[in-house]
Amino acid sequence: MAAQKAKLLGEQDAQKVVDELERLYRDAKYFLHFDTTVNLLAGAIIEARTKDEVVIKVTSELFKKYHTAKDYAHSTPEELLKYIRQATFAGNKAKSIIGACKLIEQRYGGKVPSTIDELTELPGIGRKTANTILINGFGIVEGMPIDTWAMRVSYRLGLTDKTDPDGVEDDLKAKVPKRYWANFAYVLKAHGKEICNIVPQCGKCPLNSICPKNGV
Ligand code: SF4
Structure with a gap:
């Protein structure tokens, strides 16, 4: 991630990004199948x-x-x-x-x-x-499971300027409505896998016009 200070989205733009990500990846969920x-x-x-x-x-x-x-x-x-x-x-x-x-x-x-x-x-x-x-x-939702995908995508998008999982989680909890918390880390990961990968494909990203592209 860049040494340059990250640009944070304002409240309204952050809300637009969150809503758009939810719209795009509303079916994103935890990938693991388990019996117990x-x-x-x-x-x-x-x-x-x-x-x-x-x-x-x-x-x-x-x-x-x-x-x-x-x-x-x-x-x-x-x-x-x-x-x-x-x-x-x-x-x-x-x-x-x-x-x-x-x-x-x-x-x-x-x-x-x-x-x-x-x-x-x-x-x-x-x-x-x-x-x-x-x-x-x-089914207890107190926070979000922040992995490297969620950290990278939320930082690029200006939803956080932190680079540690706890700091990112705190920023996201402040910006993302609680009804989205359970799957929002999976939504970010889905966007990371689909478009905002290690080499981001900004040209085909629906968030291109609003994204500050921190660290890209
Ligand atoms: S515009 Fe680029 S950096 Fe921003 S979310 Fe899309 S792919 Fe990622």
């Missing part, structure tokens, strides 16, 4: 900095064998690595999943907790992963 909340948690840990296609591939096999916190708590990092080796930082993620599931067994009787504070106390779980679990596992 524990597997959602495992998948949400695995997906960090890993391509969606790889996550889908490794979890489709992993989720055939593992379903509960007990299943993971009684496993070993070596055993999990047989399934998730293709993910980035697979060794650390295997340890985090097992560590988180041991605590879920001990503290919560095997049930994934449903508050951001409880979730972020578990190994390998920051705000983004916790928001992913709350939104997709419990």
Whole structure:
């Protein structure tokens, strides 16, 4: 991202951008298929900095064998690595999943907790992963799961001038109506994949005339 100060859109233009993105990608949703909340948690840990296609591939096999916190708590990092080796930082993620599931067994009787504070106390779980679990596992919307797609697209569009996930989430929460929070990170990711990729295709972007193109 650019060292130059980012231009922020004014309130009305920001609203127009948010509404247009929602109109364009209103069906955008979390990509992962999971059978249990524990597997959602495992998948949400695995997906960090890993391509969606790889996550889908490794979890489709992993989720055939593992379903509960007990299943993971009684496993070993070596055993999990047989399934998730293709993910980035697979060794650390295997340890985090097992560590988180041991605590879920001990503290919560095997049930994934449903508050951001409880979730972020578990190994390998920051705000983004916790928001992913709350939104997709419990329908609880307290924030947005900000990934690198959401950060890059919202920065370019002038919806934020921050370059850290928490700062971006705070800015977006101030600008995006709460009814959009549950899927807005997925909307930004969809626009990133479709048009505003690493090399943005501004010429064919419906937001071209309004976008300040920060860092482009
Ligand atoms: S105009 Fe360019 S930089 Fe702005 S959102 Fe569209 S593709 Fe991205």
